[in-house]
Amino acid sequence: MSDRLLRAINAAAWAHDGQLRKGTEIPYISHVFAVMHLVSQQSGVDEDTLIAALFHDVLEDASERYSAVTMEEEFGEDVVEIVQWVTKDKELSSWRERADMYLEKLEDAPQSALIIAACDKVHNLKSILTDYQELGELLWSRFNSGKESQRWWYWAVYETLQRRLRALGSADLPILDDYRALLVEFDAIGNDWAFKFKATIPGGGL
Secondary structure (H helix, E strand, O other): HHHHHHHHHHHHHHHOOOOOOOOOOEEOOOHHHHHHHHHHHOOOOOHHHHHHHHOOHHHHOOOOOOHHHHHHHHHHHHHHHHHHOOOHHHOOOOHHHHHHHHHHHOOOOOOOHHHHHHHHHHHHHHHHHHHHHHHHHHHHHOOOOOHHHHHHHHHHHHHHHHHHHHHHHOOHHHHHHHHHHHHHHHOOOOHHHHHHHHHOOOOOOO
């Protein structure tokens, strides 16, 4: 691990200090580190992309602690540009407007940003599916939008990423297979047949 990457890890931990995963007591930085780990497992990823993965939520959720100006001074313009590609516009008033604008940005985003977006969504989906096993339908009260909106969102991002990465010659990234498999699980939650199937597995109740 380079000194530069270590500094980025420390900066991300400081920027997100005190923030928790939605509806939990889990420090938010756990998500950031998980996304960087997933990004590191994809082929052709450079250090700027790893650092951008660490900062992928900073400008959206912690810009008052760690601004784009500071990020550029410490890690360079390329890192800031990648982060901006995967940052939702918090000035937009509604969840759907922010989601639609994010999808529009992905249409022009570079491969590095597309990989980060995929890894971000994969970790979020894994967390949703894990938490659903514990909370069931109560889980959706954590979100600004309901289950069907979340389903639309994750499929829309997947379809955009798959198409864009295919056009860039990178449709074979393992993260896309993981993403697709998680979407199939997501589609099954709440269905009677899925509940009955899990109930037949020892220790597999919802």
